[in-house]
Amino acid sequence: MKIESSRVAITGIGMICSLGADRSQIWDSLLAGRSRTNFVSSFEPSEFGLENCIVAEVDQGDIDTAAERFPASLWVRDKHRFRKLVLAAATEAMEDARLRPNTYSGSGGCILGTMYGGSHEV
Numbered sequence: 001m002k003i004e005s006s007r008v009a010i011t012g013i014g015m016i017c018s019l020g021a022d023r024s025q026i027w028d029s030l031l032a033g034r035s036r037t038n039f040v041s042s043f044e045p046s047e048f049g050l051e052n053c054i055v056a057e058v059d060q061g062d063i064d065t066a067a068e069r070f071p072a073s074l075w076v077r078d079k080h081r082f083r084k085l086v087l088a089a090a091t092e093a094m095e096d097a098r099l100r101p102n103t104y105s106g107s108g109g110c111i112l113g114t115m116y117g118g119s120h121e122v
Helices: 023-032 060-067 081-096
Strands: none
16 A cells, blocks of 8 residues: 655644634643633533533623634624634634635644534534
8 A cells, every 4th residue: 555645734723722712822721721611501511410510611691702813704693602712713724724614625624622512404
């Protein structure tokens, strides 16, 4: 089996997590040693026996902040939380790579990291 060699270039990075709405906020939180763990707030934890569960959720305010950067063509108000998180990271990665939506004609790819969230949408 012959394995062809090809070059890969990472042109843009975007992320959102419990530490912030973009790379800059996340980096600042890491350097400051901040933790944003708390009790579950994005759903009713008692329905799943998780009343005392400590999690590192992405704050709704961070999602709203990130959504302000979405291209106008992305209607997000009624989208599932997971989809908003993906769009937040993708929008930042495209901005970082200086790519504009609907103008890029090359090959590209995306690596998405998640635990379980949004598996029903994938």
